[in-house]
Each structure stands twice: as structure tokens, then as C-alpha cells.
Amino acid sequence: MTSPARFPSRLRVRTQESMALHTSFGVGGPADYWVEVRSLDALRLALESADHLKVPRTIMGHGTNALVADAGVEGLVIYNRCMDFEPSRTSGLVRVGSGHSMARLAGRCARLGLGGLSFAIGVPGTVGGAVFGNAGAFGSDVAAVLKSALVWRRGHEREMAAHEFGFAYRHSNLQGDATDPAVLAASFRVQRSDPAALRTELLALARRRRATQPQGQNAGSFFMNPDGDYAGRLIEA
Template sequence: MRDPDRVRPQEPMAPRTTFRIGGPAEFLVEVHTMAELLGVLEVVGKYGLPLHILGNGSNVLVPDEGVPGVVLVLEGDLADRRIEGTRVVAGGGCNLARLAVEVSRMGLGGLHFACAIPGTVGAGLVINAGAHGGEMSQVVAEAEVVWPEDGRVQRLRPEEIGFGYRTSRLLGTSAIVTEVVFDLYPADRDELAARMKELLERRRATQPLGLPNAGSIFKNPPGDYAGRLIEAAGCKGWRVGDAQVSEKHANFIVNLGRATARDVITLALKVRDAVESRFGVRLEPEVRIWGPNPFR
């Protein structure tokens, strides 16, 4: 870790999140190889530093006061991908949407559902990211994780990953996803391209993509849609500071300019309570909140 650019003290986090919210990381560290990752984890363990992993910052709410300890970003080898026939091996830091488009253009089907999910492969695995009927669980053959406590590297089969709706057994653990192996299938490129075009157009029409946001704020409850319930509870357009329940899609909170993490949390709690008192359904956050979780 000799490159000083790869260890950045007091690095602003807001520009690294799609919400454009959050105070600085005490140390932001970019790791490019497994050896570098294990080296940093040793230091983190030795000094007992708090540790967070950052992907593309598209599903995270970073506290206004910042993040103590180390925020790790997987780059280089750990964000690369290689394609071996119908198998695709991608680093945890690899951009999921870009990978989905690339392999679809090569005539590999199965990952096209992810063409508009603006995250990384690693974060997508943990949350079993999905859209339009597809999800990671359908295409993942294997994953590699590193346990920061002892630097143990482990390969996991899907049944060990334990996928569920926007969850897996890895969610809430310290595991760092360093590699995901996808099993895809030969498919017609033009059909995949047409399908992706349709998905992207549908998103542009229904999601507030012009304003900073972190995707769906709440998971869909069984048999229903969080957006429908929030809209029916009359919360569309509600505002706390510069955080607003989107007028375009009620399950998105948008940052109108200077929203803070506190604004977003206050607003999301109001929305959750309004839906619960109206429909008796307690919505669970989909967005990952770093620091104390007020939804517990």
C-alpha cells in the first residue's frame, strides 16, 4: 500500500453515494489485489478500527457526521471480470449494470435484468439485487468472500449464500464479497438488447432518475408494493428539509439539493409510521444505513 492516493484521510463520502449525502470517511482505502486487501484487514484488526465496504454507493445512507475507521473500496483485480464460455467471473467491485450490458451484447443471457442496477457485483450478491423478475440468485454459481476478523477466504455455493427476497445469509455479517461466478446461457443478442432497452425506458418513465436517490427506500412487503402503500397513505411529495418522497415514484426519497442523512431518516420514519397506521403493514428499509439503525 505505498501509493498515497489509495489511502485518503477525511475523504468526503457524499460524492461517492448516489444520494449525495454523508460526512467524510476517516480513512478511505482503495485495494486493488487480494494481497492488498488482506494487508489492510490485518492493520484494521491490529488497531481495532471500524470497517465498512463501499461499492457504488447506490444503496447506502452515510451519516452526516461521517464514518469512523476505514471505508474500503475494491478496485483493480477486485473489480475486474473475465468471461469463460458461459461462465463469467467478476470481482466484488465490478460494476453490475456495465457487466450485464457487456455480457448481453456478447449473447449471454441471464444477467440482463441488472442492466439498470447501478451497483457493484459484491453488494448485489449480499442483497440478492433484482429487477423485472430477475435476481442474482438465478445466475450465481459460486462466490468468494473474505472474513475480515481472520482474513479467511471462503468459497460459497448458492445454498450456503442463502438467498431470499433482497437478502441473503451474508447480509448483516462482516463478509466481504471479493468474487462472484455467474452461470449464464447462450441467447439471442438482439432479443437481449430489445429487452434491456424496454427495461431502461420503463425506468426512465417511472423513476426519478434526474435527482439524487438510493433506489427503493423500503422493501416490498409480501404480496404488495411499498410504493403503492406509500402513495395510498398520502405520503407522495412529503418533505423534511431537502429530502422528499418522490412525486414520480413514492418508494424513492430524493435529495432536492442539501438533504442530510438525518432528513432522510426522519422522513422515512414518518412514511413508515403513516403506512403502518393506515394499513397495519410495517415497511422494512431496503437502503443500508451506516451507523445506528433507527428502524430497529
């Protein structure tokens, strides 16, 4: 196993970090290596280092709906806390780091009177995972609001327009990509709206979420709905 000393010292890589501490299910064995990154530069450095050392890497957001085996995770787990937030009323866009919470993004935009992302209050994960899997809730999804995203592939990064992701229901073409891509940041389209009206909308959506989803540790919306039906109905039938 690669010595943690071979990683750049500024990354502060730890060994044998329990994944049970970082997943919503509260289970999971240790990661060989674990690092928390809070800036885009640190995220790039972690990706570069893992690729250079030929160490498998896994990027982790909030650890929601992530079921980690008791055997743990091979290689480097990158705990992504890149939460840059750059709203622009003039351009109609908000630029967000891939480690930013989707639910918090909805709240921050609402307070600034920027509409279009209220559905994100029902998405438990982070921006990177949401783009990767075209996450959605309450009748909308990432595909409906994404302008572009900065994607890392084997030492190179490129701003990809939304249409390049091949979005479908809970799917993007990043999934199954042999180059092991990583989302670094994303730009979402927003519209000027009344902050009070947006706050009312978020409260209503949050109440709806609590009324239809079990509380505490659970799989939530872990399962994809088949065409014309709901996973919950099939599970309980």
C-alpha cells in the same frame, strides 16, 4: 486515532475523505480513513490491514442508496473498484470482481452473447453488494443466477456455493454475520444467446426503468416490497 502511516504505503490511505463525494445522495460526513482498491490483492491487503490494526472497516461500492450521517464514518472506508471480468462460453460462467457494476455487467455480457443477467441493468450497485443483499430487478435476482462467490472472513477466504448463502427476498445470511464477511468475487451462470436480441431486451428494460423510476437524486428502490404489495403504493397512499 490510528495514524494513516500505519497502513501499508501502497494502499495510499487518505484521511477525512468526504463521503458526500462518493454517494448517490451526495450527502455524508468524512470517513476517518479512505482507500480506493482496484485489484483483488489490494482489497485483501486493505481488509488484512484494518483487521490487524483493529480499525472498523466498511466496504463501499457505488455508494447507491447509502445514506451517510453528517458525523461521517468511523474507521476505514474501502472504495471497491475491483472490476475483473472473465467470461467463459465453454463453462457457462462469468467470473466478476466484487467492485464491478451490475448494470455494466449486463451490458458486457449482452455484447458477448451471454444471456441470463439482463435483469442486472436495473441494479444500480456493484456485484459485492448485490450478492450480500440478493439484489434483483424485473422479476429476477442474484439467487437465480449465482453459481458461487469468494467470501472473506477474518483473514480466511472460501468459495461458497449459492445454496450456502440462504438467499431470500433481498437477503443473504451474510447480513448480520458477526464475522463481518466481505464478498471478493462471484461466478454467475450464463447461457449463449443472440447479442442483438439481448441488446433489444436491455433497451426495453432500461426504458421501463426510466418510465417507472424518478430521475435524478432519489431513493429509487430503496424500500423493500412487503408480501403481496409494493412499497411505492404504501408510501403514496
